[in-house]
Amino acid sequence: MEESVYSSYPPELSSAQQNYLVTAVKDWAIQNGLAVRPGPAILPEGIDPNGVLATNAPVTLFPSPFPRACFEDATALQTVYNELYAAITCNEQWLGKIVEDLIDVDDFVANLWKVHLAVQKEGYVQNLSLGLFRSDYMAHNSSDHAPALKQVEFNTISSSFGGLSSLVRALHTELLTSPPGSPISYPSHPLLESSTPPENTAVETLSAGLAAAHKAYGPSKSSPALPLGVLFVVQEGERNVFDQLALLKQLTGFHKIPVFRVLSTEVLNQTSIPSSNPARPLIYHPPHSPASIFEVTTVYLRAYYAPDEYKSSRDWDARTHLERSAAIKCPTVLNQLSGCKKVQQVLAEPTGPDHLSSFLSGTDSTVIAKLRETFAPQYDLSSVGQGRDLALNSDTALKHVLKPQREGEATTSTNQRFLDSCESDWKGWVLMELINPSASAKNVALRNDGEVLQGHVISELGVYGTILWDNTGKIHHNEQGGWLLRTKGKEVNEGGVAAGFSSLDSILLF
């Protein structure tokens, strides 16, 4: 069934059809904010010194077929995943044991852990944490079963593309149904005539999570009381700004909550914690209106997730400054650390303690079993055992990938890197069985420079969830909603939609 769906899809495009779709998509993208700021590959240095230009986000011309059962499993499991990662974050001892094992191979993890220890020593003043998560999956094919949902990774910081992904869903839906009454934007194909992509509430869900935290913060801790607001901490030169602005628009327009964007490099200049106030409110000083200060209820990080963002000790000081404040962090340092690939591997461990059941003690065992089924087999490489055996054998190595623990390093599909590295570094990697997506999936993508690519593709489904909990483990808000499909040409190994290597997509369920 699955392969037959993909085999005739998408329909061939005549040159007039392709021109029509490309023009429609290019224009729709700019009209509706499905946009990115162009990178140096499009604009040579010196052009556009004021940074006014924008281009379409890279998108597929067609939505991609995706197995309905896998999609439904992923959405059904999201609130359970939310709870799992909240519980892990609450269990500092369990998480600390994994983290401390990584300290000597991963400076970044080591430095994050130091931030936690420093704030712990002083004492945390905020017991609420907010998670805006995205769990990423592929539909795994095996010869004898229907496609099964397999998790690629679980993101606990800066889960992106909720804003743009909702727009891609709207774009494809419009193409599928236009013109009204007599749709002819796409060539005829049974799959394109039978359905539209499922609703995508990523913007509403993620914003509602931030709004829930803002509300849970309670009244101002300053005296006299200050107006309250949410802070988005963002990277300088962010090209994916319109994705973030979609959430900001919903927060200000719908929830009526003040939101400010602060560059991560400006955190120490534009925010302060009054030393005289033991509640440690985080005060925002708008540079454009220095007299009008605000108290920050919630810090939403769209920065500080990658090692190369911490260029000096000042950046670590800024992170510590935010962490020790009374603002609710999305995420806390501990919650960021719970997203380690090593955590995934420990959870997936087939033998030993049943971590899942203990973290999800209130959850039905069939649901836990369902969640466990989303784990691809993963192996520890820190010591002699099955993982090293599989990685060192050239036959079995081919069926596995090495996933780096360190953020920013590439997943690699051979064992050469592993063999070349020093044995003491091996624990910086996790060996994961290859997920086997459909071999015949195809699509056509419009890059953000306007070039059209077509061929075989691999798609990754992301499902969004938000959760607000306190450090006793009590959950105050737990929602699932919205999704992302990222589709890349098979020859490309890494994601990174904003960089133009992969495309934003939407789904037709079958």
Place this chain on the structure above:
Amino acid sequence: MEESVYSSYPPELSSAQQNYLVTAVKDWAIQNGLAVRPGPAILPEGIDPNGVLATNAPVTLFPSPFPRACFEDATALQTVYNELYAAITCNEQWLGKIVEDLIDVDDFVANLWKVHLAVQKEGYVQNLSLGLFRSDYMAHNSSDHAPALKQVEFNTISSSFGGLSSLVRALHTELLTSPPGSPISYPSHPLLESSTPPENTAVETLSAGLAAAHKAYGPSKSSPALPLGVLFVVQEGERNVFDQLALLKQLTGFHKIPVFRVLSTEVLNQTSIPSSNPARPLIYHPPHSPASIFEVTTVYLRAYYAPDEYKSSRDWDARTHLERSAAIKCPTVLNQLSGCKKVQQVLAEPTGPDHLSSFLSGTDSTVIAKLRETFAPQYDLSSVGQGRDLALNSDTALKHVLKPQREGEATTSTNQRFLDSCESDWKGWVLMELINPSASAKNVALRNDGEVLQGHVISELGVYGTILWDNTGKIHHNEQGGWLLRTKGKEVNEGGVAAGFSSLDSILLF
């Protein structure tokens, strides 16, 4: 009163305030489709060969103060103006007399008239006409009176910027009210704290006009019946495409009417009139789906308004082809001709027949008087008389401008051009008394290359209206709604927002 409003406005911007506003406006513009395609001044040749890039439309950072009484007069008069120009268009004899006088000085008018004569000879098959009009004004100051509304011109074809203008109103409103509860986007100023720009329904009004025509067309005239749709005829390389797409989105999304965009150069390739069908339905053949033909109810021209768009007889053939079809034209050739500057001057003639009263025979005389008050004094230059006297006297010439009858020629503020030209060409110009807008109005504009300009400005208010009538003079739909404020630096003489010389603005009424 008026001058005091302008004297302290807008408030001074610190460099941090200006940076904040510029960033906010640049990002908002792209997120919300307040965009244009960049021109060669921004992008050197060879950059962006696929035409994916976009930039913000040029906009003012602040809304401009505008006298409330003038704004209210303009909106109250719009449906009367609609009716006036419908009545002029219906009176072929009256209009023809003016046009025939211009034929020897204006090839463009001569050729449009020929199109009408040719279709008239064959016989028109559509008795409905649609107007999407924009009446442009300035607030005229005189020492002894409150500011008075004076008309600059009345546009009967391709009245643009309804789409983007609505967005500028939304942008300024958001800046005025953000963050919610504690607005600090603008520096403090009484005018900025007391109000927001009036509602701007340009998109809804203009689209409703097109939808009214689509509906009034009735059932398909083809056998078998074809699906019906609206055709936007557009220019190749149109940079102001997002303005047009705002209307298209409303028509397809809200009214559920199929809309297609056709380049004016492709009209003869993509549309046909079956010679076997005396009803002459206009058939659209989508190049991307040749088997799915549509019948065009309404042709909306966003092209064919300037002489340089007619490069060969093929372009005139295409215009004639549309004109002789059964589609309702927005506008017809006659309605386009009614927008001649010479018509304005004849209407404004203080002596001789009372054209206004005869065209608006059903209208209250006080309303007609009010409309007449919007005319600036204008003079015929075709023969010896007051106009020539005023133009040839160097003192009085300074208080007047020469308005060219020909589209595309520049209004000139000296009489040198007049004196240099051959006397037989003088009737190609109309002499108009200078309108005297506030001398102290100022604003700050963000160009579409990101440069910030500030200084004294002149603003022009446009008010939109739509009317559907038949050639017996019966009116089927007559609405007013939406406005445009275009603001330009005082040193610049000509409009052209898309070209970057002037900026889209919104208004604060005082």
